[in-house]
Amino acid sequence: MTTVDIASASLVGTGTTHRGIPLGRIPLGRIATTELRKMFDTRSGIWLLASIGILSVLATATVILFAREDEMTYNTFAAAIGIPMTVILPIIAILSVTGEWSQRSGLTTFTLVPHRGRVITAKAIACVAVAVVTIPLAFGIGALGNVVGTAIAGVDPVWDVTATNLLMIVLTNVLGLMVGFMLGVVIRTSAGAIVAYFVYSFCCRPWPCSSPPRRSGSATCSPGSTSTTRRAPCSKGP
């Protein structure tokens, strides 16, 4: 058992610094990067992140295996990859918030940063950062799939998704993630917020939403949606 030897110096006596560390307000950036770390420092967190990559690969492989030649376009790949992303990104956002309550780690977080608004803002920044990094990565996997798939099929790759389309997809997914985040903040329990998010996504939102006009009305729209008035149009693209 170690004896006490933290420091021999007296504890008292500070000014604007604390043993060399400036006694300033904790910068928001530092809270955000720490929150980002907290999203992926557990097994569940890291696997959730990994599953975006894994499912993107699986979705791409599925398209290569089962899509007809004329369907093998970048849009098909993008639509397939969109499904795991629209599911997992909001769950990552939800868990980053609800974990503080369900795991009770908020007791420490909110005493180290005693302004909950700053913690929530930092978490929101971290979540958007995750989306902005993972979505292009996932579509990169899709692009690779398009090149490989069309090469296997012996046809020319079709790049039928415009930059505007891609931007819209990113925006849609970030919005979906923020809706999940908001539900996490409001509901504060993991299960409740995740269920609420899926209820929301079935009722109020077309499912993956990555289809350009010519594919609108296809299976990428939410088939179970009954409320036609509240349902957003399936084709958000130009």
Add this chain to the structure above:
Amino acid sequence: MITIESVTRTYGAFTAVNDVSFTAQPGRVTGFLGPNGAGKSTTMRIMVGLTRPTSGTATISGRSYLDLPNPGLEVGVLLDASAQHAGRTGREILTIAQRFMGVPRNRVEAMLDLVSLTPEEASRRVRDYSLGMRQRLGIATALIGEPEVLILDEPANGLDPAGIRWMRGLLRDYADRGGTVLLSSHLLHEIEVIADDLVVIGNGRIVAQGAKSDLLRSAGSIVRTTDREVIARALVDSGVTSSPVGDDGLLAQADAELVGKVAFAAGVPVIELRSADGAGLEEMFLELTAQTQRDTTTDNQPVGAVA
């Protein structure tokens, strides 16, 4: 220094903390004592800004906790050692605290060493920790910013006897170097050994506070004898009140010397005679809290707590 002034917290019709005022002084260990549900944890939550008081103020070194720019560097807090993400490792939990506070990275290993968590234990996930290990980790988190003030809620829970002795030494040293230590407990013995000052809370109200030595002075002495009826009567004849303790003991409101003389004069053999500072605080604690405790527990708990 921690200053609590007229803090009241109500939840609907229930008053958890009722007009509580006390200070915890630098250089001293202040024990915050009370039965379960007395309002200790609520008061501590108010100190660190997790709960807003309905009225009154709580300040740390003259400032509200919410106004501290980087609280971890000024106040070390341990409210519930089990309130951690079960999937994080001990080292990771310390690293998060280190990052929030902005202290050097080597503090993590230094703290693990200080609380005697081995590198192997630090790499384990907290779900596999015993309560004692969680307490050590919690104390490490509280100390990593080298704060001047420590607020610890039931830190001895789950520690083995060696761990309790270790923590006692740590807190003593901390106070001797000018730190302010406030620790709560419902274990009288634990707090009696370590605290310089005591604040006793019962049913949301402060029922006693002051230096431990002052509070214990009135405690009297314990005498064990073969015939306590005779001694009790002899004590009454000498103007000393006493009350039965255990099977064969008496708690006499007089110092041991007088009780010894009385017993000798009465011709009754004495098995044990000592000043009551060990049992004294317990007696005082039960006495002070029994009244308030019974008020709230009559519905579901007829007797028992005092017996």
